[in-house]
Amino acid sequence: xxxxxxxxxxxxxxxxxxxxxxxxxxxxxxxxxxxxxxxxxxxxxxxxxxxxxxxxxxxxxxxxxxxxxxxxxxxxxxxxxxxxxxxxxxxxxxxxxxxxxxxxxxxxxxxxxxxxxxxxxxxxxxxxxxxxxxxxxxxxxxxxxxxxxxxxxxxxxxxxxxxxxxxxxxxxxxxxxxxxxxxxxxxxxxxxxxxxxxxxxxxxxxxxxxxxxxxxxxxxxxxxxxxxxxxxxxxxxxxxxxxxxxxxxxxxxxxxxxxxxxxxxxxxxxxxxxxxxxxxxxxxxxxxxxxxxxxxxxxxxxxxxxxxxxxxxxxx
Amino acid sequence: xxxxxxxxxxxxxxxxxxxxxxxxxxxxxxxxxxxxxxxxxxxxxxxxxxxxxxxxxxxxxxxxxxxxxxxxxxxxxxxxxxxxxxxxxxxxxxxxxxxxxxxxxxxxxxxxxxxxxxxxxxxxxxxxxxxxxxxxxxxxxxxxxxxxxxxxxxxxxxxxxxxxxxxxxxxxxxxxxxxxxxxxxxxxxxxxxxxxxxxxxxxxxxxxxxxxxxxxxxxxxxxxxxxxxxxxxxxxxxxxxxxxxxxxxxxxxxxxxxxxxxxxxxxxxxxxxxxxxxxxxxxxxxxxxxxxxxxxxxxxxxxxxxxxxxxxxxxx
Numbered sequence: 001x002x003x004x005x006x007x008x009x010x011x012x013x014x015x016x017x018x019x020x021x022x023x024x025x026x027x028x029x030x031x032x033x034x035x036x037x038x039x040x041x042x043x044x045x046x047x048x049x050x051x052x053x054x055x056x057x058x059x060x061x062x063x064x065x066x067x068x069x070x071x072x073x074x075x076x077x078x079x080x081x082x083x084x085x086x087x088x089x090x091x092x093x094x095x096x097x098x099x100x101x102x103x104x105x106x107x108x109x110x111x112x113x114x115x116x117x118x119x120x121x122x123x124x125x126x127x128x129x130x131x132x133x134x135x136x137x138x139x140x141x142x143x144x145x146x147x148x149x150x151x152x153x154x155x156x157x158x159x160x161x162x163x164x165x166x167x168x169x170x171x172x173x174x175x176x177x178x179x180x181x182x183x184x185x186x187x188x189x190x191x192x193x194x195x196x197x198x199x200x201x202x203x204x205x206x207x208x209x210x211x212x213x214x215x216x217x218x219x220x221x222x223x224x225x226x227x228x229x230x231x232x233x234x235x236x237x238x239x240x241x242x243x244x245x246x247x248x249x250x251x252x253x254x255x256x257x258x259x260x261x262x263x264x265x266x267x268x269x270x271x272x273x274x275x276x277x278x279x280x281x282x283x284x285x286x287x288x289x290x291x292x293x294x295x296x297x298x299x300x301x302x303x304x305x306x307x308x309x310x311x312x313x314x315x316x
Numbered sequence: 317x318x319x320x321x322x323x324x325x326x327x328x329x330x331x332x333x334x335x336x337x338x339x340x341x342x343x344x345x346x347x348x349x350x351x352x353x354x355x356x357x358x359x360x361x362x363x364x365x366x367x368x369x370x371x372x373x374x375x376x377x378x379x380x381x382x383x384x385x386x387x388x389x390x391x392x393x394x395x396x397x398x399x400x401x402x403x404x405x406x407x408x409x410x411x412x413x414x415x416x417x418x419x420x421x422x423x424x425x426x427x428x429x430x431x432x433x434x435x436x437x438x439x440x441x442x443x444x445x446x447x448x449x450x451x452x453x454x455x456x457x458x459x460x461x462x463x464x465x466x467x468x469x470x471x472x473x474x475x476x477x478x479x480x481x482x483x484x485x486x487x488x489x490x491x492x493x494x495x496x497x498x499x500x501x502x503x504x505x506x507x508x509x510x511x512x513x514x515x516x517x518x519x520x521x522x523x524x525x526x527x528x529x530x531x532x533x534x535x536x537x538x539x540x541x542x543x544x545x546x547x548x549x550x551x552x553x554x555x556x557x558x559x560x561x562x563x564x565x566x567x568x569x570x571x572x573x574x575x576x577x578x579x580x581x582x583x584x585x586x587x588x589x590x591x592x593x594x595x596x597x598x599x600x601x602x603x604x605x606x607x608x609x610x611x612x613x614x615x616x617x618x619x620x621x622x623x624x625x626x627x628x629x630x631x632x
Contacts, residue, residue: 090482093428097421101471105413112409129477141457144552145474146481155417155471158461161445165462166406166592236460276482 007031011074013062013107014081016043018183019122023078023222028054035070042084042185062103066110076118079107084186089148090276100152108163120172120229123157125282126150127175135285138238147277164235174225177242177284180303181218182310188249192256193311202265203257206274209250213282214242217303220296224289231292242284243300252304259308323347327390329378329423330397332359334499335438339394339538344370351386358400358501378419382426392434395423400502405464406592416468424479436488436545437476441598442466443491451601454554463593480551490541493558493600496619497534498626504565508572509627518581519573522590525566529598530558533619536612540605547608558600559616568620575624
């Protein structure tokens with residue numbers, strides 16, 4: 001627990017979420033006053049420190065505007081708020097435009113007016129669409145996302161870049177692999193748990209199970225972002241955050257079934273993609289962030305196991 | 317003037333603009349019923365055929381919604397509507413979000429609901445930001461635009477790609493060099509004419525005059541887009557449209573001054589960029605579109621001269 005009188009306030013949008021809340025604790029532990037901006041649609045108050053302490057919360061709907069008062073005097077803005085459910089975007093196409101692109105615009109406008117120095121953004125590997133190069137480096141092109149979620153992440157990246165060039169703030173873009181941890185409220189592992197709790201005899205898997213992606217433990221993710229903020233000083237800084245290994249959906253299904261006693265039958269719906277807009281293969285080049293001295297403590301396989309363990313205990 | 321009973325209606329947003337109106341005439345000449353959707357903010361009714369003929373016009377504000385009736389039964393939607401003034405976007409940051417990104421979303425939603433097969437979009441070389449590779453190919457990355465206009469073009473590209481993958485329509489993305497022609501209402505050549513008409517003794521040039529870009533004549537641009545629609549059949553088709561040469565801003569200034577009698581003093585404001593968000597160097601790789609059999613009839617230098625000639629006559 002640090003105590004740095006020179007540490008200026010920071011804003012974390014989506015600070016009550018599964019990733020945001022871990023970041024919030026790390027920043028508070030480092031002596032920052034942390035201003036959480038959240039609409040509590042997927043974020044949860046119980047993710048935040050119970051005693052408040054250095055953390056204050058401003059409920060806000062970023063689709064409409066960003067709360068300028070929370071931005072005033074802030075040194076950095078971590079913009080993590082978003083619709084976390086990629087599949088929802090296909091069903092309700094305005095979701096990611098509003099909760100993603102428009103929200104990012106409002107955050108950047110508030111940051112510009114408050115003269116914030118740095119805006120740091122949680123983007124995603126899905127901006128690459130289905131790449132032809134693995135591991136995929138940050139300079140990969142073309143960027144043709146296949147989901148509306150991916151489109152909103154790409155749109156937000158462009159807005160950060162333009163704001164950096166036009167108004168002089170420094171931009172950080174983090175393209176995440178699948179970030180997992182104890183507080184997940186969505187994603188493949190969480191979904192498998194939900195399904196098996198409803199029906200412990202069978203597990204339906206979207207796609208053919210051969211989708212292979214990398215999974216990054218949330219604490220490793222937060223450490224990577226904070227290291228980049230300290231160490232990278234370009235006008236626009238783009239970093240992949242992932243691991244060097246992958247885990248298949250089939251393997252995850254088998255591990256979750258094993259955690260439930262190993263009796264459930266696994267049924268594959270078939271098809272290369274789990275759903276419209278799913279990217280079946282993902283492996284990010286992480287040379288750029290590892291060159292700064294970062295290394296994930298858990299690889300994808302260990303992160304998946306830790307995540308299953310955490311969800312198993314959460315179930316009681 | 318063709319007459320093809322099999323030709324289905326097409327929609328052109330921004331069809332009253334400098335590029336849109338040339339496309340509209342070409343499509344109507346080819347036998348299509350053309351439905352122009354325009355808000356007439358920069359488009360002009362006099363750009364459209366006076367007798368109407370195959371062309372009908374629906375005034376609409378695409379920031380709010382796209383007129384579904386105009387999309388019903390259409391085969392293709394050419395989405396050219398946008399804020400054409402890059403510099404305005406820096407002064408009023410919501411401009412390109414609303415007239416660009418949100419408008420594109422509404423167009424795609426209407427196209428999806430109307431089951432339109434193809435959406436063709438006028439993007440821009442500015443999605444590349446300031447590239448390190450010249451000529452710049454379509455697969456170049458990272459895409460870090462420096463203007464809010466560029467951010468909105470990148471956002472729109474992402475939306476087209478996502479809609480293609482999620483809903484099965486075919487997407488065409490055209491990354492334009494500077495498109496010029498007789499009906500321009502903005503851009504460097506138009507600006508120079510405006511300035512010299514106000515004060516024929518001097519011409520102030522933004523930047524140091526060394527910015528070098530390529531310029532494509534509007535008819536060549538329209539032919540390129542139409543050829544791509546006929547010949548390219550990927551789910552998402554991305555094409556640069558430009559010429560193999562460049563013209564410097566200094567050269568354009570000298571040519572426009574010469575057209576005014578050659579007496580004006582040229583004064584350079586200095587700086588590498590003409591304005592915040594300006595990209596001082598642009599040269600697009602055009603191998604992909606030339607491989608389809610396209611070649612611009614005018615190179616950049618000839619296009620600039622033709623454009624100056626047209627503006628000179630427009631002045632009477």
